[in-house]
Every structure is written in C-alpha cells, then in structure tokens.
Amino acid sequence: MSYAPVAPGSQPPLDAPAYGSTHKRHPDQAPIRIAPTLTELAAPRMTESLYPSNANLAKGPGWEAQGERIIVAGRVLDEAGRPLQGAMVEVWQANAAGRYNHERDQHDAPLDPNFKGEGRVFTDAEGWYRYTTIRPGAYPWRNHHNAWRPVHIHYSLFGQGFAQRLITQMYFPGDPLLPLDPIFNCVPDEAARSRLVASFDLDITQPEYALGYRFDIVLRGRQATPMENPA
Amino acid sequence: MSTASQTAGPYWHLIDFPEWADLLRGDGPNAGIAGERITLLGRVTDGDGAPCADAMVELWQADPEGQYDGAFHGFGRCATDANGEFRFTTLKPGPVRAAGNVFQAPHVTLSLFARGLLSQLVTRLYFAGEALNEQDPVLNAVPAARRGTLIARPEGPGTWRLDIRLQGEGETVFLEV
Numbered sequence: 001m002s003y004a005p006v007a008p009g010s011q012p013p014l015d016a017p018a019y020g021s022t023h024k025r026h027p028d029q030a031p032i033r034i035a036p037t038l039t040e041l042a043a044p045r046m047t048e049s050l051y052p053s054n055a056n057l058a059k060g061p062g063w064e065a066q067g068e069r070i071i072v073a074g075r076v077l078d079e080a081g082r083p084l085q086g087a088m089v090e091v092w093q094a095n096a097a098g099r100y101n102h103e104r105d106q107h108d109a110p111l112d113p114n115f116k117g118e119g120r121v122f123t124d125a126e127g128w129y130r131y132t133t134i135r136p137g138a139y140p141w142r143n144h145h146n147a148w149r150p151v152h153i154h155y156s157l158f159g160q161g162f163a164q165r166l167i168t169q170m171y172f173p174g175d176p177l178l179p180l181d182p183i184f185n186c187v188p189d190e191a192a193r194s195r196l197v198a199s200f201d202l203d204i205t206q207p208e209y210a211l212g213y214r215f216d217i218v219l220r221g222r223q224a225t226p227m228e229n230p231a
Numbered sequence: 232m233s234t235a236s237q238t239a240g241p242y243w244h245l246i247d248f249p250e251w252a253d254l255l256r257g258d259g260p261n262a263g264i265a266g267e268r269i270t271l272l273g274r275v276t277d278g279d280g281a282p283c284a285d286a287m288v289e290l291w292q293a294d295p296e297g298q299y300d301g302a303f304h305g306f307g308r309c310a311t312d313a314n315g316e317f318r319f320t321t322l323k324p325g326p327v328r329a330a331g332n333v334f335q336a337p338h339v340t341l342s343l344f345a346r347g348l349l350s351q352l353v354t355r356l357y358f359a360g361e362a363l364n365e366q367d368p369v370l371n372a373v374p375a376a377r378r379g380t381l382i383a384r385p386e387g388p389g390t391w392r393l394d395i396r397l398q399g400e401g402e403t404v405f406l407e408v
Contacts, residue, residue, distance in 0.1 A: 007232040007233070011235055014350065015347065019238075019349070021347030021348065022347045022348075023278075023347075024278040024279055024397075025276040025277050025346075025348055025397050025399070026347075026398060027402055027403075027405055028278075028398055028402060029402055029404075031352075031406055031407035032372055032373055032406055034368075034369050034372055034406050034407070035368075035408075036327060036408055037329055037330075037335060037368070037369070038299060038327055038329070039291070039299070039335070039338070039340055040408045042299035042300070044304065044305060045304070046306070050260055050304065067339070090246045092242070092243065092246050094242075100245065102241075105241075105242060116245070118245040118246055121234065121244075154237075154239065154242075155244075161338065162408070165289075165342065165350065165351065166234060167232075167236060167238075167243075167350075168234055169237040183237060183238060185316060186349050188239075192232060196234070196235055196237070201363055
C-alpha cells in the first residue's frame with residue numbers, strides 16, 4: 001500500500017517569490033522522499049466524541065452574527081472518487097467586515113461579538129459535510145502595495161491516513177481579487193486553482209434562509225503497489 | 232488530482248486548543264494509559280535564525296507498544312510561542328514494525344503549518360541513544376551528515392529537545408511521503 005504521487009502542478013511550491021512570507025521560511029534542501037511506513041499509512045482517529053462538532057458559525061453567544069448568512073456543503077473524496085467517511089473538517093475565517101477574532105489582526109474593521117469564526121464538522125458515509133456561517137469579508141495584508149486577500153474560508157482536514165492531512169482555503173466565485181492574489185496563484189495548474197473556488201448551488205441554498213455554496217475536496221488516494229517497502 | 236494546499240496563515244489560532252498539546256491531560260483520551268511520561272520541546276526558526284512565533288506544530292505517534300491502533304490517541308497540536316518554542320507532554324512511543332523482520336526506532340512525526348508555508352513540512356523526532364536508530368529505515372535514507380537534525384537530545388529528566396530550522400545552516404531534514 002502506498003500513496004499516489006502528487007500530480008505535477010497541482011500543489012504550490014514552498015519557495016514562492018511573490019508571497020513574501022515564504023522567503024525565509026522555505027527549506028533550501030529538497031525533501032527526502034520516503035516509502036510510507038505504518039506511521040504514514042495510519043492516522044489519528046478524529047472522532048466527534050473526542051472533538052465535538054460545531055456546524056453553525058453564524059450564531060453567537062448572544063444573537064445572530066452580522067453579515068450575509070450562507071451554507072457551505074461538499075464532499076470529501078479520495079483521488080479515486082471514493083467518499084471519505086468520518087473526515088474531520090475544521091474551518092476558520094474572518095467576519096463579514098474582514099476582521100479575524102484574533103489579537104494579532106489589527107485591521108481597522110469592526111469585531112462582531114457574535115462571531116468567533118471557527119467551526120468543526122465530520123463527513124457522513126457519502127463524504128458530505130455541511131455548515132452554516134456568514135460570508136467573510138476581504139481584508140488588506142502587507143505582502144505588497146495595496147494587497148488584499150480575496151474572500152476565503154480556511155479548511156483543515158484529517159482523512160484516513162497521515163498523508164491525507166490537508167490545510168487549504170476555499171474561495172468564492174467571481175471574486176475580482178483572485179487574479180491578484182499571490183497565495184491563490186502559487187498553485188501552478190489552472191484547473192487545480194479553479195478547484196479551490198466554491199460554486200453557487202441552488203440545491204444547497206435554503207429558501208428564506210441562506211444562499212448555498214458547494215466545495216468538494218479531494219485528498220490523496222492510496223494505491224496498491226508492489227513496492228519494495230510495504231509497511 | 233488532490234486539492235491544492237494553501238497556507239494556514241497567521242490567524243490559524245482560531246483552531247488552536249492549547250490543551251491538545253498535553254496528550255496526557257486529565258480529561259483527555261489517554262488518561263490512565265501506562266507508559267513513560269515525556270516532554271518534547273523545540274524551537275522553530277527561519278532562515279535568519281529568527282523565531283517562528285506563529286507556527287502550528289502537530290504531533291503524531293505510536294503508543295508505548297509501538298502500535299497505532301490501540302487505545303492511545305497519538306495526536307497533539309501546539310502553537311509556537313513568542314520565542315518559537317513548542318512543547319508537548321506525551322508517552323514515549325515504542326518501536327514500530329517496519330518491512331521485513333525489523334523495527335523502526337521509536338519516533339514521533341512532527342508536521343509544521345504556518346504563514347509562509349504553502350504546504351506543511353513533515354519531519355520526525357528520534358531519541359538520542361536508541362540502539363534501533365542505527366537500523367531505522369528512515370534515518371538511513373537521510374545522509375549521515377544531516378541525520379542529527381532528526382535526533383532529539385535529553386534536556387533534563389524525561390525532557391527531549393529538537394529544534395527545527397526551516398532554512399539555511401543546520402536546516403532540518405523534511406520528509407516527502
């Protein structure tokens with residue numbers, strides 16, 4: 001058992017000149033490729049009993065959060081298209097004004113006492129996850145002159161093998177900031193980039209309540225290979 | 232084709248739960264499991280030697296018997312502090328079965344996510360003085376001159392230190408699975 005190699009262009013490089021924070025943080029040496037051992041084929045069992053879910057970010061301790069309420073749903077699959085059941089999906093994001101509930105975020109935009117901006121859900125037998133939140137705002141950052149991050153939601157996923165661990169970002173369709181964003185554009189392959197953009201989905205949209213967006217995620221697939229180093 | 236990775240950015244602490252760095256916490260999944268209690272710590276620095284004060288370090292390890300499918304929940308997460316330091320409390324893992332009739336030396340996998348890292352960096356922490364280190368298949372895949380970057384040194388009773396240098400002199404060996 002092994003993991004399929006990563007498709008060329010599908011993942012960003014660690015050294016990305018347009019993204020300033022990579023300059024002093026990317027290793028100079030290439031990583032050393034190892035055949036997966038039991039350590040990489042196993043994975044922590046992230047269960048709802050250990051890590052309670054919170055599927056509604058849009059409701060705070062007092063009242064509903066400010067902003068446009070949305071529902072985000074999608075499937076978590078492996079590269080063979082098989083649904084991954086029980087994947088833990090963590091999300092975090094800025095509020096509707098483009099401000100994170102985080103002491104280091106000094107953007108001059110209002111905090112919302114009813115919006116913490118953190119959620120956690122698990123996939124069902126068909127790989128579906130779903131949560132309710134508010135549409136985040138764009139915000140400035142200091143990567144270059146007049147730099148603004150496109151609207152996005154951060155995702156953290158645990159699959160069924162250590163090598164399926166993924167942190168990524170979901171973007172919104174039609175955002176004019178996407179072509180200008182160094183982080184989004186670090187992904188070389190255009191199709192791979194476009195799959196980071198959610199799509200509006202009328203079936204996920206709930207009447208009289210919230211617009212719906214669909215965002216599917218593919219984690220690395222296993223392949224049975226007669227390798228010299230099976231675990 | 233798998234979904235592209237993106238940076239965790241500077242505000243990932245919204246999913247930081249500091250108690251997760253203590254795998255032996257009283258109300259946690261490992262309360263009451265027997266083993267050698269250890270502290271693992273280290274400092275994450277960048278190419279200028281400056282501390283990475285906003286990194287997320289995740290730990291993944293076997294139980295004291297070297298098993299991944301037992302009762303022990305071998306996962307932890309820790310935010311680096313202002314000095315770039317992380318610290319986990321856990322049980323020392325046992326040797327893990329490898330291909331053939333050999334064992335991997337006791338080890339802990341560390342994954343780093345941070346602003347400026349477009350995908351995670353994965354490395355391993357081994358323990359200085361373990362006889363099995365000599366025959367470990369992963370350590371032996373690393374050039375001898377760089378192997379030391381994966382080997383934690385004792386720093387007081389039950390405490391092991393492994394500093395992580397992202398770039399430049401003494402750069403940590405990172406692994407691609």
